Amino acid sequence: GESVGLHLPTLSVQEGDNSIINCAYSNSASDYFIWYKQESGKGPQFIIDIRSNMDKRQGQRVTVLLNKTVKHLSLQIAATQPGDSAVYFCAENISNTGNQFYFGTGTSLTVIP
Amino acid sequence: DSGVTQTPKHLITATGQRVTLRCSPRSGDLSVYWYQQSLDQGLQFLIHYYNGEERAKGNILERFSAQQFPDLHSELNLSSLELGDSALYFCASSVRNSGAYTQYFGPGTRLTVL
Numbered sequence: 001g002e003s004v005g006l007h008l009p010t011l012s013v014q015e016g017d018n019s020i021i022n023c024a025y026s027n028s029a030s031d032y033f034i035w036y037k038q039e040s041g042k043g044p045q046f047i048i049d050i051r052s053n054m055d056k057r058q059g060q061r062v063t064v065l066l067n068k069t070v071k072h073l074s075l076q077i078a079a080t081q082p083g084d085s086a087v088y089f090c091a092e093n094i095s096n097t098g099n100q101f102y103f104g105t106g107t108s109l110t111v112i113p
Numbered sequence: 114d115s116g117v118t119q120t121p122k123h124l125i126t127a128t129g130q131r132v133t134l135r136c137s138p139r140s141g142d143l144s145v146y147w148y149q150q151s152l153d154q155g156l157q158f159l160i161h162y163y164n165g166e167e168r169a170k171g172n173i174l175e176r177f178s179a180q181q182f183p184d185l186h187s188e189l190n191l192s193s194l195e196l197g198d199s200a201l202y203f204c205a206s207s208v209r210n211s212g213a214y215t216q217y218f219g220p221g222t223r224l225t226v227l
Contacts, residue, residue, distance in 0.1 A: 043219050
């Protein structure tokens with residue numbers, strides 16, 4: 001079956017430092033990826049997406065890197081703030097299954113003031 | 114605010130009972146997805162509807178069913194509830210963005226089965 005996994009279940013960073021959250025995916029046919037942020041008791045919030053024809057995409061304070069060779073995805077958060085504390089999920093879209101996504105279990109990011 | 118609404122926010126019920134969760138997608142979105150999120154678990158895909166028709170099924174139990182109505186809102190029906198059904202239930206709607214479908218999630222319904 002499909003698997004989307006995260007390398008680290010928890011990550012703690014100092015406020016102001018950069019954070020890197022990693023994700024591995026297993027299906028080389030995946031062509032679209034999304035990073036979501038989920039705060040406690042809330043629904044997943046779209047952060048940034050990337051297609052398989054790209055290696056890098058930048059948003060506001062966030063950058064997603066895609067390495068198709070090793071099937072690895074990362075989310076970089078610059079100047080991490082306390083409000084960034086949350087669980088971060090990567091989601092993988094496999095085109096031959098339509099627009100169904102597969103989600104990892106998430107990485108819990110804690111920002112230390 | 115994603116534009117996806119879900120009601121109720123919290124639901125507490127007993128084993129053996131039946132509940133209905135409601136979702137309204139973002140304006141203009143034709144797709145609705147339902148997910149279950151248990152403690153320490155990732156999002157588990159349950160079912161996908163597009164413009165009133167079932168499009169895909171995931172790990173949805175036979176005790177669970179869903180439908181999407183002409184106004185595009187969707188309901189997830191959970192019956193013969195068991196303790197293990199306690200979870201967060203999310204719906205998402207999707208918008209096509211240059212060939213890819215981006216899913217936006219609602220705030221969820223927290224179901225507690227006692």
